[in-house]
Amino acid sequence: MNLRVCENPEELARTAAEEFAAQAERAVGERGRFAAALAGGSTPRAAYELLAREYKDRSFWERTHIFFGDERAVPPEHEESNYRMAREALLECVPVGRVYRMRGELPPEEAAAAYEAELREFFGEGVPRLDLILLGIGADGHTASLFPETSALEVHDRFVVANPVLKLGATRLTLTLPVLNAARAVIFLVSGEEKAAALREILRGGEDPRKYPAKLVRPAGGELLWLADRAAAGELKE
Numbered sequence: 001m002n003l004r005v006c007e008n009p010e011e012l013a014r015t016a017a018e019e020f021a022a023q024a025e026r027a028v029g030e031r032g033r034f035a036a037a038l039a040g041g042s043t044p045r046a047a048y049e050l051l052a053r054e055y056k057d058r059s060f061w062e063r064t065h066i067f068f069g070d071e072r073a074v075p076p077e078h079e080e081s082n083y084r085m086a087r088e089a090l091l092e093c094v095p096v097g098r099v100y101r102m103r104g105e106l107p108p109e110e111a112a113a114a115y116e117a118e119l120r121e122f123f124g125e126g127v128p129r130l131d132l133i134l135l136g137i138g139a140d141g142h143t144a145s146l147f148p149e150t151s152a153l154e155v156h157d158r159f160v161v162a163n164p165v166l167k168l169g170a171t172r173l174t175l176t177l178p179v180l181n182a183a184r185a186v187i188f189l190v191s192g193e194e195k196a197a198a199l200r201e202i203l204r205g206g207e208d209p210r211k212y213p214a215k216l217v218r219p220a221g222g223e224l225l226w227l228a229d230r231a232a233a234g235e236l237k238e
């Protein structure tokens with residue numbers, strides 16, 4: 001596990017964009033394509049916008065396939081849609097037909113099954129192995145839509161599930177831990193003081209991982225990089 005503390009959110013975005021591009025170049029160079037899953041929420045938006053502004057001419061986009069780590073059960077034009085955020089911030093760089101959206105407008109179980117089928121078709125047999133998965137964390141230690149004490153944490157035989165989240169009063173679509181842990185590289189982007197306690201617990205604490213699901217993300221044969229700004233890293237002893 002590698003932790004890099006960035007001075008501020010701007011440096012976090014810049015570092016994240018650099019790492020994304022480095023992973024893309026490496027994947028295209030080694031395998032002729034780059035398959036990445038984007039994080040939702042608000043933190044990654046600045047990094048996506050930076051990629052679209054300063055990396056849009058890079059040749060790796062021609063070989064890039066974009067997936068999603070999770071999605072809300074809403075249509076793509078909804079303000080809460082992770083796809084909408086990514087479309088506005090980044091997806092103009094990605095060739096048509098290379099963005100694989102979780103279809104939040106469908107009944108969640110149907111959407112999860114459809115996305116699982118898409119993953120199987122793209123990646124073939126076995127657990128889908130993405131080149132890069134970007135993730136965030138909530139102040140409660142969730143990541144993607146793997147929320148504390150939810151049923152999705154126990155799923156090991158499927159790649160995408162509809163995860164009922166009681167405290168949200170909603171069902172979310174999410175990649176499961178087997179997929180997150182099969183990635184060649186996982187990068188967490190964590191910004192803001194409100195994440196500091198969770199980050200300390202995830203990286204240094206001994207609490208039950210079911211209470212802090214981000215602890216369960218340990219890619220077996222891949223890289224794990226935590227990018228945090230100084231505010232989010234405020235409770236980590238240097």
Ligand SMILES: O=C(O)[C@H](O)[C@@H](O)[C@H](O)[C@H](O)COP(=O)(O)O
Pocket residue numbers: 039040041042043044069070071072082135136137138142143144145
């Ligand atoms: O759908 C989502 O919201 C994300 O996938 C979620 O896991 C997010 O990464 C965290 O909740 C952090 O969100 P912020 O970046 O908005 O703090």
